[in-house]
Each structure stands twice: as structure tokens, then as C-alpha cells.
Amino acid sequence: MIKLRNISVLLLLAFLLGACSGDSDDMGIVARVNGEPIYLTQLEFQHDQFQADSVGTYVPSVEKLRNEYGEILADLIVQELVVQELGRRDLAVTDEELREAEETVRKDYPEGAFDQVLVEEYIDLKAWRRQLRYYLAQKKFFHQVLRAQIKIDYKEAEKYYRDHISDFYLPESLRVLVVRGPSRELVVKAVEKYLKDHDQVNLATAFGEVETREVVVREGRLSAPWRNALGGLKPGQASDVLTDRFGFEALVLLERSEAKVLPPAQAYPLVEEALLEKKLQHAFEEWLSGALASADIKVSEHLLNAAENSDDVPPVEMLPDGRESEPEAVEPDVMPEEPGVESDAEQGGMHDGLGEPGQGDETIPLDQVGEDTGI
The missing domain is CATH 3.10.50.40 (Chitinase A; domain 3)
Incomplete structure (x- = not known):
């Protein structure tokens, strides 16, 4: 998975952040990216989704809550940069694309059930649509901008195959x-x-x-x-x-x-998949580094003050990341398998390769839109 959260990039971002003014015009705004606002409602919506898998009546500490909000804000800033980049390239997500994506989600629910879920889960439809637009923008950015820049030479593929021959062994x-x-x-x-x-x-x-x-x-x-x-x-x-x-x-x-080793011709799609992931990661980080260097990013002075007054977390770590270690991974729910049943990835012999984002038909689960969208 291509990751938004690159530690070195986020530290660079921390140095770039300034403070929004305290004017009434900025009420409800937690950050501005090249003048475009990021609202507190977006931050709260994302945090609610982040906490959706929490069990029981767990109440986070002030420091942990601040770290979580900082992490989410970092993602929102990067997502906004992606949206602006698409706008400059005349590739912005259209209202029609947004409507079609929403209809795709709704088709997975019985009639009326989608809106009922929104009510039961206290999900604001406007906030959900905003995050869906972010998701579509990131997907389009990778498909139409980054992917178009990447080429895989057959010599690279041959070398990868030789260097990782054990990945293609099938018992x-x-x-x-x-x-x-x-x-x-x-x-x-x-x-x-x-x-x-x-x-x-x-x-x-x-x-x-x-x-x-x-x-x-x-x-x-x-x-x-x-x-x-x-x-x-x-x-x-x-x-x-x-x-x-x-x-x-x-x-x-x-x-x-x-038992056999996949021959090069059969292994090539998997080799291409792994190389593509690596190149996409590099291309994204290179673009983001340049985007941050020229961006005008400001964070609410209230957040800055909260970070500066913290006895435990240095201010630079609080803007925007604020975490001292990676967040705990949440194990996804999976259906039980028959004994010995292989997944498609296992049958292919590669467990860490990711192909071009968006291959095949995708459905955007309601409870996943608004989380880390995987770039």
C-alpha cells in the first residue's frame, strides 16, 4: 500500500506550518492549504471514523487525542494538496464522478438502508461526500498523473525475478x-x-x-x-x-x-506489480516533497498553542504528526478459510506486492471512506 504518512516528509511539513489568525473568519477552520480551508468538522469526522473500531468505553488521554488529531490533520493536508494538483492539471473530480461513486456504494445496500446506516452511525452525509471526493481525487492522481510517469524496463523485471526467485516458488x-x-x-x-x-x-x-x-x-x-x-x-x-x-x-x-518455480513469463505480472508499487511510492514521495516546499500551509494558532504547552510532546512533533511511534494496527475481520486454502496472493508466490491502484472493479465500503485511502 502506498503510504501517506512518511515520517521525514511530515517532519518537513512541521517546519513549514505557520499559524492561522484568530479572526472570526477563521472560526471552525483548523488549517489552510494555499488559502483553502480545512474545517474542524472534517477533522472530527475523520477521527470518528478512526475510532469506529474501538471497543468498549475507552477514553484516550489528552496527549493521545492530540496525537491522533495531528496525524489525521497531516493526512487531510496531503489530500488537499492532491486535490489542488489535479485542479491545476484540469483533472479535478467532477460532480458526475462523485455521484456515480456514491451510487456504486448505495447499490451495495437494500433500498433505504444506506441512509439508515448513516443515521445509526451518526455519519454526516455532507462530510462523507467530502471525504469520498478526496478518495476519488487520490485514485485519479495515481492513475492519471503518477502512473503515466512510470515505465518498467524488461531488464529491471529480469533482475527482480532473479533477486527474488524464492518468491515465485510454489509448493x-x-x-x-x-x-x-x-x-x-x-x-x-x-x-x-x-x-x-x-x-x-x-x-x-x-x-x-x-x-x-x-x-x-x-x-x-x-x-x-x-x-x-x-x-x-x-x-x-x-x-x-x-x-x-x-x-x-x-x-x-x-x-x-x-512443487515448481514459476517461469519468467508467468511470474512477470507479479514482478511488474511489485516494481510498480515501489516506483509509485517513490514518485509520490518525490511529488509531495516538492509540493510541500512550495506550499503555504498554516495551522490554527489554537493547535499550535496546545502543542507548545505540552510538557511531554515537543512542538515540532505535534505539527502535524505528533506521534512518537506508529499507531497500533487493527486486525481486519476475515472470513474463516478451509484448512490449507490459499489466497490469490499466496498462489502467486508474492505476499507484499501491490499492483496498480484501482485494478478491477472497486466498491468503496461505507465504513472505509474517510480512512487512510491507501496512497
């Missing part, structure tokens, strides 16, 4: 059809029909209570029951019916793949 794996049902007899009949017709789709029609699922399992990640059930099977053969807490299941071995 022995098995492709398995899992047949589950509420009774042993039903699973047996479903397996017999599949072995006869080799038609997975029609099993659900013929046996309404039977579920099927194809999975890829690494040999070394098999659970003991699955290892025993699949041991000695040849492709096209089925195991005995197993019993677990979810009911009954049988395993049909579809394919057994030997």
Missing part, C-alpha cells in the same frame, strides 16, 4: 472439491452423481441441501483429517465421508500439482 498443492450436506447418505449420493456427471453446478439443483466448494490446498497446510482423507487418492477419486461440527463432508481430488 505442492491439491485442488479439491468439498461436498457438504446434513446427512452421510445425502453426501454419498451427491459424490456418486458428481463422479458420474462431473457437473458441480447441478449438484445443488439435484440435492437442495448439499453445498459444494472448490479449494486449493497446500500440501504442508493440510489439517490431519484432510491429510488422512486425501492420502493415496488419485485425481478423480473421492474420500470417505468425514464428520465435523458443521455436518458431513467428502473430498474429491480434482488435481495434484507438483
